[in-house]
Amino acid sequence: MPASYAYLGPEGTFTEAALRTLPEAATRELIPYVSVQSALDAVRAGEAEGAFVPIENSVEGGITTTLDELVAGAPLMIYREVLLSITFALLVRPGTKLSDIKTVSAHPAAQPQVRNWLRNNLPDAQWESAASNADAARLVQEGQYDAAFAGEFAAAMYGLEALETGIHDAENAQTRFVLVGRPARPAAPSGADKTSVVLWQRDDHPGGLRDLLGEFATRGINLMLLQSRPTGAGIGNYCFCIDAEGHISDRRVAEALMGLKRICLEVRFLGSYPRADMKAADVRLPGTSDEEFVSAADWVARCQDGRF
């Protein structure tokens, strides 16, 4: 298997910056791809060991392109996640002053994050959308636009300088990225893990989704993401991408997954992996620790033998 990771390119984007925070990235070749789909297909085809793509951000929620790719096609699994705080730098050709800027460019997704800053600082600048923030930087380098919003790390790559840094309209703006690979044994539990699944309901009836969520709730498992995605069977038909606290090797999680497998039309396991925030799952509900699960299973075994 090639020691390479595909990632959503081009170079110089937040995705690359996030990927480089992973220790294992240092020993792999990092290859930019033009789309989430092509990066994941590279993994499916065996051309890359892993693919690194954004999956959720604090402004847009679940990133549907990525979720839809994980939901359909040959199965993939998530092995790592990275949380990156998103703040922008205003990149210009060296020597450009704020008053020189007539046009600014970035990926459309950047716009909600810089809108207030623009209104206060460059109210008359014209917005030009680019295919990526890195691409906007390149176009500034080439002289097509005056300034680009991008990660500060992109400045050096394109011979630009950061006229301003730390630009962000929303506090706590973060993007979550995942490292995806072909199915394999999940990493051992770290003590602070999450588990991702996709659920398809057997049929649609009042209480159907409530009952699915009940498999988590009755075992004290908190949900971290619930994103509905169309199944392709026509409007109003959805499957559910769910991130839950805990690791599949936790007894309460394993039993919840078994319960879901029994009552769902289909369940796709997307992996158990360390949480980027490293918060331990909050086991508040009495009776849901591994010890209690083991002890209860042992008790039932003894009952089945008539020894108690």
Added chain:
Amino acid sequence: MPASYAYLGPEGTFTEAALRTLPEAATRELIPYVSVQSALDAVRAGEAEGAFVPIENSVEGGITTTLDELVAGAPLMIYREVLLSITFALLVRPGTKLSDIKTVSAHPAAQPQVRNWLRNNLPDAQWESAASNADAARLVQEGQYDAAFAGEFAAAMYGLEALETGIHDAENAQTRFVLVGRPARPAAPSGADKTSVVLWQRDDHPGGLRDLLGEFATRGINLMLLQSRPTGAGIGNYCFCIDAEGHISDRRVAEALMGLKRICLEVRFLGSYPRADMKAADVRLPGTSDEEFVSAADWVARCQDGRF
């Protein structure tokens, strides 16, 4: 171990009649005891292999003396149950005519079952309570009373004849009896079984009992009996005697018991045994068959290995 069964005596009662319907009774010595407690204590002390006692009837509900004995003390288990339709015969000394009867006797529990018949046929007869129906028959034999209500089978034992049979005010009057023994491996599932447990709540809070019942409900397990009994910790403190459809070796039942064990303060397993009515458990809820449980467990194991 002595090949004997203790039963709630005296001879000639419905309990003995019910016990004799069990094939295994034919090969045991059947010993009457004066109370449910003494019969069960005989088992606990190893003086009898089993004890046969009434546990529920259609007029009184759960028989609290028996339930309280099973709830407390050294653990016992239920191995068999018998359902007996209760109809009475009017037993008299040979030659007695209906018009001769001035006094009638039976156990007080018989009274609700014969009240209408008495009103219509012997409106002026005086009622005299006896310690058991069999005892009433004995007192008729001895000449103390004119007639006794008892099972028809008691006539021969006391040299009486049945002036009338099939007396029962309530249609469907039945008593359920159980054969109790020291803890041992339950009989293999018959295809139509029930499982009995006693549950103590961890603490008393809104929804506590609802959640206990939810362990059965979410796995499609029907309840056949729910009888609250005082815990002895003061008024308003109850444990719950529950009969549920299915056998502890059914996956859905085993998982429900594990769930209860985890969330209850205490669970006492009272056995899995064939239903006297031989009705198969009604597995209506999708996803609750043994096959589906096994298949889901297998799927989770494959997920844990990354093979699916």
Added chain:
Amino acid sequence: MPASYAYLGPEGTFTEAALRTLPEAATRELIPYVSVQSALDAVRAGEAEGAFVPIENSVEGGITTTLDELVAGAPLMIYREVLLSITFALLVRPGTKLSDIKTVSAHPAAQPQVRNWLRNNLPDAQWESAASNADAARLVQEGQYDAAFAGEFAAAMYGLEALETGIHDAENAQTRFVLVGRPARPAAPSGADKTSVVLWQRDDHPGGLRDLLGEFATRGINLMLLQSRPTGAGIGNYCFCIDAEGHISDRRVAEALMGLKRICLEVRFLGSYPRADMKAADVRLPGTSDEEFVSAADWVARCQDGRF
């Protein structure tokens, strides 16, 4: 209407003692009846304004005779409850010493409460059951037995003296009594009330009882008693006598009762009345106070008008 209360007699029992703790008893004629049924029938027939009967005790749980009378027949309602701690006095004819006592008598229900005391103090005394503790006292007065276990208050009534008082095997032994009348407007909420109902399930299916209890649980209503009683439709058919915290004029209780009325085959309202323990209902669940109910109803009304 006659200003009288029927009660389970005879005079000198705990029932009478409990009744006399009610202020309103001082202004009524108190008439003993031979049975719970006859006392309640006196109310149904208009011969008494109320009937005072035991309904639950810490040893036996729900008193089935009383519950069955409330469940069936012409509707009655509960208006008051009284909790009485049960401790016994050993009543003897004046001059009798402990060493003189060869026979002791009481109602069979007293036996579990005095068993240990007897074992330690009168191991050789013979037990003789009486129809009531007061009757036992009368039989001691008449010289038939040497001593009676009864309430200390019964001594004077039968010319006896209490050789020992405060006899009770179980700590916290209490009996709960209720004052029952014909249906009328319940007393206004006292701030610490309970509500009693009887529920019949529409049909028997997995989760049926869980869903009934859910009507209380989702509204944060704690249950204080759940006693199953046979419906008369054959073994295994039960209705449920339930005591819940709160008053029917509490919004959360009213909505729960409406929910039960909709999903049950039948609901019988047995009244809302002050709790004898005067503990306020524990409204722990957010969103279940009267204020929140009123505010939510107001909000929906405004939504229906398009004003918000």
Added chain:
Amino acid sequence: MPASYAYLGPEGTFTEAALRTLPEAATRELIPYVSVQSALDAVRAGEAEGAFVPIENSVEGGITTTLDELVAGAPLMIYREVLLSITFALLVRPGTKLSDIKTVSAHPAAQPQVRNWLRNNLPDAQWESAASNADAARLVQEGQYDAAFAGEFAAAMYGLEALETGIHDAENAQTRFVLVGRPARPAAPSGADKTSVVLWQRDDHPGGLRDLLGEFATRGINLMLLQSRPTGAGIGNYCFCIDAEGHISDRRVAEALMGLKRICLEVRFLGSYPRADMKAADVRLPGTSDEEFVSAADWVARCQDGRF
């Protein structure tokens, strides 16, 4: 108020075609806006009586731009919905033949719907994204591209002809549009209605979302859409846009909304309006009809008066 509807323009798009299916559109001036946001702002500012925008489609699911606008800012309400099947025509300048086509253009959202058709029929044509399908048609008219994918209705508007019609990769491709206005009294129930709300959880705990959905489920209310949207409070914080069967004037819906209002941090009512598919809500759960709600409320009122 101006008799005009704002809609997501430009002219000639599917949005306009869907809007024109509404009878009330015939009597309003229809004004295209460049974005969902600007169309809704026109309503908020009183410049338009209503705004007509897409809200869900069978490929993308909930349209987040529209949902986010409804979730935040001054409250708006939905009054009508329209379902439109999406099939494309290939529009060309009169005289153009299939073999002449070197470049094709459309809005990027059209691409998944025409990809297969392109592969089979124009494998070598180059794709050029346009701001809208109508804009693509205009650019074909102006000679910039050879062909545009758009609704057949756009041909006449731009002097083009449809070389092919009925192009659609996915069967059942539909888009749902809504007519949005300032808050006012909802239309009377039509017998086949839906109700839209946004829910914010009070706090995040295991079972929180399950309990919200339980307010619908226990009243037999089916859900038609559940779309999570970021609250803006940082990654992992979501509110939920929900479409449920029924009308706020249905008792079961009103009571569910009250329940949600009580347990949620906030509920935003987005309206009750006729379903475009005109399917009556499926009232399968016993006890959830208006008659049963009214009858239960009446019963509780009688209990509160002691008359039953």
